[in-house]
Amino acid sequence: MSDAAAFDFDRIIDRRSLPSEKWGRYAGRDVLPLWVADMDFAAPQAVIEALHRRIDHGVFGYTDAWTSLVEAVVEGLRRDHGWAIEADWLVWLPGVVTGFNLACSIAGEAGDGIVTAAPVYPPFLSAPGNTGRVLQRCDLVLADGRWQWDWDALERTADARSRMLLLCSPHNPVGRVFDETELRRLAEFAARHDLLICSDEIHCGLVLDEDRPHRPIAALDDAVAKRTITLMAPSKTWNIPALYCAFAVIPDAALRRRYRHAMRGLIPHVNVLGMVATEAAYRDGGPWRAALLDYLRGNRARVLEAVAAMPGLAATSPEATYLAWIDCRGMMAARGIEEPTAFFEAAGVGLSDGRYFGAPGWLRLNFGCPRATLDEALARLAAALSA
Numbered sequence: 001m002s003d004a005a006a007f008d009f010d011r012i013i014d015r016r017s018l019p020s021e022k023w024g025r026y027a028g029r030d031v032l033p034l035w036v037a038d039m040d041f042a043a044p045q046a047v048i049e050a051l052h053r054r055i056d057h058g059v060f061g062y063t064d065a066w067t068s069l070v071e072a073v074v075e076g077l078r079r080d081h082g083w084a085i086e087a088d089w090l091v092w093l094p095g096v097v098t099g100f101n102l103a104c105s106i107a108g109e110a111g112d113g114i115v116t117a118a119p120v121y122p123p124f125l126s127a128p129g130n131t132g133r134v135l136q137r138c139d140l141v142l143a144d145g146r147w148q149w150d151w152d153a154l155e156r157t158a159d160a161r162s163r164m165l166l167l168c169s170p171h172n173p174v175g176r177v178f179d180e181t182e183l184r185r186l187a188e189f190a191a192r193h194d195l196l197i198c199s200d201e202i203h204c205g206l207v208l209d210e211d212r213p214h215r216p217i218a219a220l221d222d223a224v225a226k227r228t229i230t231l232m233a234p235s236k237t238w239n240i241p242a243l244y245c246a247f248a249v250i251p252d253a254a255l256r257r258r259y260r261h262a263m264r265g266l267i268p269h270v271n272v273l274g275m276v277a278t279e280a281a282y283r284d285g286g287p288w289r290a291a292l293l294d295y296l297r298g299n300r301a302r303v304l305e306a307v308a309a310m311p312g313l314a315a316t317s318p319e320a321t322y323l324a325w326i327d328c329r330g331m332m333a334a335r336g337i338e339e340p341t342a343f344f345e346a347a348g349v350g351l352s353d354g355r356y357f358g359a360p361g362w363l364r365l366n367f368g369c370p371r372a373t374l375d376e377a378l379a380r381l382a383a384a385l386s387a
């Protein structure tokens with residue numbers, strides 16, 4: 001029995017019987033939802049048991065982060081990413097989106113610029129505007145079968161108004177794990193333009209390519225750390241996003257003070273159950289994560305094989321995440337389809353529309369589900385294309 005089998009990722013858990021964003025969108029319709037980024041797997045047993053123990057206590061009073069929770073995170077970042085952080089650098093947050101909107105709000109002043117690379121997770125595109133800043137978008141390019149930075153375009157994007165580089169690393173939706181050379185070049189770019197770096201590393205526990213370890217950009221050196229706010233959470237890796245517990249790692253004391261100041265009166269404390277789950281995930285969730293990655297590699301292979309056989313669709317191999325980023329423009333042109341999401345929904349599969357990521361004509365497919373669900377969805381896509 002493989003590790004993945006030991007954890008039974010094949011088990012189909014009915015999510016139609018409870019409210020959920022992912023399945024609720026298609027209530028009453030035979031559409032398999034492969035869109036929003038949560039997985040259809042139960043959280044690790046260690047997390048569920050820790051939650052049960054805490055719930056059985058019965059008292060849910062105000063609670064700040066406690067020592068063993070902080071130790072589990074500090075040790076987890078050292079163990080999994082080789083990053084030695086100090087407990088004081090942690091700022092607890094109810095979510096990563098909250099975290100990067102806050103970062104935008106302290107980057108210069110209203111009217112200043114935030115540089116980010118698209119296509120990207122949609123809230124990256126709205127965060128600058130939410131905080132009165134200006135989005136300065138530069139596009140990643142697909143070259144030699146791999147998504148890459150366009151360094152000249154990045155240079156042209158930044159100007160005297162730019163105050164922050166908002167980075168998604170590993171990257172949603174293109175699935176890249178940026179290597180040390182790329183990270184150093186980004187850090188050098190940020191230093192030259194005197195930019196803060198806000199690095200959303202929520203997907204760092206989901207690296208599928210074993211030869212491409214995630215490297216936190218702030219771990220490059222002290223000078224980079226000083227200008228960086230790193231955002232992380234257990235939510236994607238251990239599939240507990242609705243428990244809303246995340247954290248920022250801000251090594252520089254003055255930057256941390258500014259960040260905390262921006263939170264005052266607006267950002268609530270983190271839910272105690274989210275913190276309980278976080279401690280269990282970082283401390284005891286390693287074997288489950290290893291088995292999950294194994295299972296996801298299998299799912300990724302199926303998606304890539306199936307997409308390669310579908311006329312007019314193309315995808316690169318995601319190095320991290322359970323998300324495949326699929327180019328549908330060939331299919332749209334060949335068949336005169338204007339709305340690829342609607343076309344596949346009509347065939348019984350719900351995907352994310354690339355338009356919201358800044359890339360119309362692309363779709364994002366979430367393969368974080370039991371293989372039987374995935375196989376059925378892929379068969380429906382193939383059938384729609386052969387009709």
Ligand SMILES: Cc1ncc(COP(=O)(O)O)c(C=O)c1O
Nearest residue numbers: 037095096097098121172202246
């Ligand atoms: C890059 C990225 N950041 C943040 C989030 C969501 O974070 P949270 O739910 O903690 O706000 C997601 C969810 O898909 C994501 O992909």
